Amino acid sequence: MKENIKQSSELSPTKRALLALNKMQAKVDALEREKSEPIAVIGMGCRFPGGGDHPEAFWRILRDGVDTISEIPRSRWNVDAYYDPNPAAPGKIYCRYGGFLKDVENFDPQFFGISPREAMSLDPQQRLLLEVSYEALEHANQSPDRLFESRTGVFVGLISIDYAMSILPNPERIDAYFGTGNSFSASAGRLSYMLGLTGPSMTVDTSCSSSLIALHLACHSLRRRECDMSLVCGANLILAPILSITFSKAGMLAPDGRCKTFDASANGYARGEGCGVVVLKRLSDAVENHDNILAVIRGSAVNQDGPSGGLTVPNGPSQEKVIREALQNSRLEPSEVSYIEAHGTGTSLGDPIEIGALAAVFGKDRTQDRPLIVGSVKTNVGHLESAAGMASLIKVILSLQHEEIPPHLHFRKPNPHISWDRIAVKVPTERIPWTAGEKSRIAGISSFGFSGTNAHVVVGDWGQGSEVRGQSFTSHLSPRTSHLLSLSAKTENALRDLAGRYEKYISENPESDMGDVCFSAHTGRSHFNHRLCIIAETGEQAKEKLASFTTGQETSGIFKGQSGELPRIAFLFTGQGSQYVGMGRELYDTQPVFRKNLDRCNEILRAYLKKPLLEVIYPEVNVSGDLLLNETAYTQPALFALEYSLAELWKSWGIKPHAVMGHSVGEYAAACVAGVFSLEDGLKLIAERGRMMQSLPRNGEMTSVQTNEERVISAIAKHTDDVSVAAMNGPRSIVISGKSETVRRISDMLKNEGVKVKKLEVSHAFHSPLMEPMLADFEKTLNSVSFHAPRIALVSNLTGDFAGSDMASAEYWLKHV
Secondary structure, eight states, X not given: OHHXXXXXXXXXXXXXXXXXXXXXXXXXXXXXXXXXXXXXXXXXXXXXXXXXXXXXXXXXXXHTTOOOOEEOOTTTOOXXXXXXXXXXXXXXXXXXXXXXXXXXXXXXXXXXXXXXXXXXXXXXXXHHHHHHHHHHHHHTTOOGGXXXXXXXXXXXXXXXXXXXXXXXXXXXXXXXXXXXXXXXXXXXXXXXXXXXXXSOEEEEOBTBTHHHHHHHHHHHHHHTTSOSEEEEEEEEOOOSSHHHHHHHHTTOBOTTSOOOTTBTTXXXXXXXXXXXXXXXXXXXXXXXXXXXXXXXEEEEEXXXXXXXXXXXXXXXXXXXXXXXXXHHHHTOXXXXXXXXXXXXXXXXXXXXXXXXXXXXXXXXXXXXXXXXXXXXXXXXXXXXXXXXXXHHHHHHHHHHHHTEEOOOSSOSSBOTTSOGGGSOEEOOSSOEEOOOOSSOOEEEEEEEOTTSEEEEEEEEOXXXXXXXXXXXXXXXXXXXXXXXXXXXESSHHHHHHHHHHHHHHHHHOTTSOHHHHHHHHHHSSOOOSEEEEEEESSHHHHHHHHHHHHTTOOOTTEEEEEOOSOOOOEEEEOOXXXXXXXXXXXXXXXXXXXXHHHHXXXXXXXXXXXXXXXXXXXXXXHHHHHHHHTSHHHHHHHHHHHHHHHHHHHHHTTOOOSEEEEOTTHHHHHHHHTTSSOHHHHHHHHXXXXXXXXXXXXXXXXXXXXSOHHHHHHHHGGGTTTEEEEEEEETTEXXXXXXXXXXXXXXXXXXXXXXXXXXXXXXXXXXXXXXXXXXXXXXXXXXXXXXXXXXXXXXXXXXXXBOOGGGSSHHHHHHHX
16 A cells, blocks of 8 residues: 555656546546446236236237227226217217226225225226236345335336316315325325335326336436336326216327227227336346346437427427437437337327337438338227326337237228438238347337327347346256145135235246246235145146135145244254265255355365365265265264355245254354354364364274163263263264273163163264363364354254353353364
8 A cells, every 4th residue: 555655646747647647537437327327127917908917918810910999898987978970069979999907996905904984985097006016026036024114215207186186076075185185196006105205205207107207216316326126107097987988078089999090080089097116226236136127218308399380289390309318318229120119199190290200310321131020019908198108118118028019909091191202111910029139129119198298218138137038946956756835815815815916827838937927926915814835746746736725726836824923933054964965965056155155264264174075075976075074074064064054045035033052063053053253264164173182093982872861971971081971962862982992881881771872983082181282282272263152043052041141252152073
């Protein structure tokens, strides 16, 4: 350090200034990188028309080109009373169709801690947001109960006030919950409150671009480190006829209820409803946390139409500018974008303006053999208004995952008002492969509000992770022979329904890795009181056992019940003599936590052992390894390392000890887990202890005697210089240790008296006077480590009672020898 200061002081003023400029430039570059860091999408959830109640169901709708438009449900309003094909008819709607969800009235308020009375005043859009956000977090393997007080943000796009408007004509229905149940601010605030989130929380209303604007704000918040994770949501429900009457009078709706985007027959849009939620993290954090990265948001931009032809009239130059700015923020060229998910409502005015803006940005260098592919999800599900941006985003993410662009519906004759000759563009009427190659696949998503607020988002696959795309969480581990699937719910009926959904998932996805399914169920879900566990070797077996549970049939390998008060748990660590070649091998091959800790012990012990520990425990040639493992110098550190790794594995599963106890060598592992000394110090002690014991003369024996303590003490009373009681394992299980000839004489005497005795297979007479020659050197090693009083209850080998500060001393461990 002094040398560096001296060299710095010897630099000329010019060189010092240049050095300072370089440091400042490095800081500026780091800040710039932070400002443009990609944002990872790590989970999503949805409710879309046609049964798109989860991402894979939505993908089937898109892949198969399903038109989900249906007649307005009678549960919303009497369609006959409001329908009139004449657009000028007062108070009437000239369209009978739209994209609708089923069973929006169904809700389990108590799951979210909401009383049934409060739920009556709760806008069903808030109910959707609660349910789908919870599902999205589980999809992201972010257990909701572990997010309490986390810096997680909530950004919601919402515009409809249909539910509040249905209540207002009946003032007697307005109660204390009406305000929080129907205000936009509470839509985001309730999510943050329910999950205990402390990051930014806000609701955005920019009409049709609301949820994509919310996404833009969430990305900025993550980059500014206002939050570490974000929920971005968009919801829309059509519960009353008022807005449909308004849009009919404005001539915005298509009479047949279809968005015929870019087609010559385009004559308005279909209203739709749904909810979409995505979970976001900074890409660097998602990589570090080993999250499942579905796609990456490269950049985004927002602007306003400003002085267009009218408040609701699109502005082509503004659309062009917002797309260019989003690309600039993404540090991408237009030529790198291969797909555009268009706003594409299917209006005779809006479609030509949008294609014109795309042509201005992407037209250069496009050819008929490399066209820009343009589609719109609105042709499947209608215009979801405040949830439209989320529907578009989830469609693009699913397309990236499945390496396929789904068909765009209702495109038969190109709109003659669009200047198709300005850009080489392809509207896909059938599925198009979108395979991952050397370059990232990039898509742009547009969302334009009818009040003039525009958003464009650039999304791509995770190019750096393409080599691991589709791999299992556990693919690098050896296959297991069986799996444990654990499910839980708040009620018995909910548990049965959940089991049914898992059975259906496994049936529809037979290629799924059961290890991944179980891993997600264990670690990415909150756990409730009603619980089910099944043991299965294969997915087919798991499906059969889940089916048995849902139908009430008895079968083996199924365990269910309710969780109660957690039991108090003790960890017992065994002593020398329990070692064998290959111990823990299956755990080492299948459990990352066990492997990581055993590898760590192996590295620490390199300083103390002549041969690496792992080569001794898992030798290529069993015979030589067996002999080496049974040498005390290796046996003791091997047992310590294995037991410590086992303890860490149990703790990683949530099984944590209230108390620990060790037998002989095992007490070192127990003390380490209890915090008496660090892992490094513990391994140092046990390695030196084993080495010193190994160097002692092999002139001793240990024998197990099946009688009471009083009789054993009487038998050895005349030989205490040579023999001692090494361990009292139970009321009638005593071990004596000492010089071989003396131990044998005592054993023969007791055997003649009818006492059962057994010689132990050990190299030395541990815990006997024969250990005294090593004590002086071992004391020096003991004095080189740091001791602490146990942080959890620890039963002492010396006293049989709970240990205290006495264990945090060299004297204790000398007596232990």
